[in-house]
Amino acid sequence: MEMLKISDLNVSYGAIHAIHDVAMSVHKGELVSLIGANGAGKTTILHTITGLCKATSGSVVLNEINLLKTDASDIIKLGMAHVPEGRHVFPEMTVEENLEMGAYCVKEKNLIAERIEDVYHRFPRLKERFRQAAGTLSGGEQQMLAVGRALMSAPSILLMDEPSMGLSPILVEQIFDIIKEVHEQGITVLLVEQNARMALSISDRAYVLEVGRISMSGQAKDLLQDDRVRKAYLGQ
């Protein structure tokens, strides 16, 4: 079943036409990645899905709801959480307060407390630092916090933008393990990554974006073997 469906999407920043006729879909339970070089438009696509950017034409539908007509602040209530590029934690708030903000739309106090415990269980590091200001955490810890915060809304689909950016290879492995784990627990994931090898190794399917257009798509394991992908994105 198609959970998220993007068709004929065009996005412009003023005179610059950034996204050309993009069509993508994510099925329930899938882990799909969108790979491509810096500046290809990957983040723009995610921003358009959640309403941070406005589309010029096309459609983005989540479970039959038109996202292009939905305010960015209402997206989370539809079960979609967005972990933005560069983590975007609230730097002067504590780790725990950051998590609470992730559950801003959840009214039941018990439920929030329960989910905070779940996040701490998943990321014991965050529990150790629960009263520390998020801005003082390391890059890896901030990424864990950003993921933890997104999970606080108990999303059915998670959008992740460059989770590996700026992290050491060991932390990149850890973050990808976390994504895999989250996915195995039944959350649908749309992952945007420059690190094509890592992204393809955990994905079901993938799309390749080149200067605002989808140039290839298919099963992740096939793309890993594809000569063009190997040359352009895997350095082989």
Added chain:
Amino acid sequence: MSLLIQSIVNGLNQGAVYALVALGYTMVYGIIRMINFAHGDFIMVGSYTLFYTVPLMVLAGMPAWMAVILAIIVCIGVGIAVEQIAYKPVRGAGSMTALITALAMSLLLENLALVLFGANPKSVPAIFNLPMIEFLGAKIQSKYLITLAIGVIMMLALQVFIKKTRIGKAMRAVPQDKQAATLSGIKVDRIITLTFAIGSGLAGVAALMYCSTYPRATTEMGTMLGLKAFIAAVLGGIGIIPGAMIGGLIVGLLEIFIKVYIAPGWYEAITYMILIVVLLVKPTGLLGKNIGEKV
């Protein structure tokens, strides 16, 4: 001895009024990083409201201070209107634009008041009729103690609200990261409007406190009061709620002490000289942390 006690109480009373006004500045600055220079004029609006509503309360057989509720409502109304009409359209146009817009709103409100209420000062009827208290030979106005108590209560209530409640946390989250706040489901525009409503409501309370000591409403009363409170907020560390309180009390005490003990005619000059020196040593204010302006 009695003069000393008297001066401390007078200084704290004066300071509590400054503190309450400074809370309004700091609250708005803390959330949207904007200095609302029209804030002092909201107190003028509140004072004129009291001029009209205190007699109504007395006539209705209610305690005069209940008029503050109407003053708060009117101030909130004006505050929200100013935000929606003037500030919202220029949000994102840079801090200089916001500053000039705020100054323009201040002038507009003052001149509007001039048209509506005339140039003659209005005297606000007595709000508190309470006896003097004798303490170690000093005569203390009990309404001064009320002013101080209200100032402290307001500060504590705001602090708890900002630190502990869901909405208060959202208010802190918005200036730190608008995008992440939006993605968490926070309606940024609504939070900003709410912030203005709270700041303006505080101006209504400040008007009551001010008028109980100086029972006169004039169209330009907000300018000097606002300026002093702004300085108090900066002195304490702008954006920090306890800082506004401390800054306000320090400015009030300094003014009264210099007036009584040093040179009555020079009290403003000397007070602000001292403050300039403090800010030269500690530019972020007394409670301010040294963090660079975020981009």
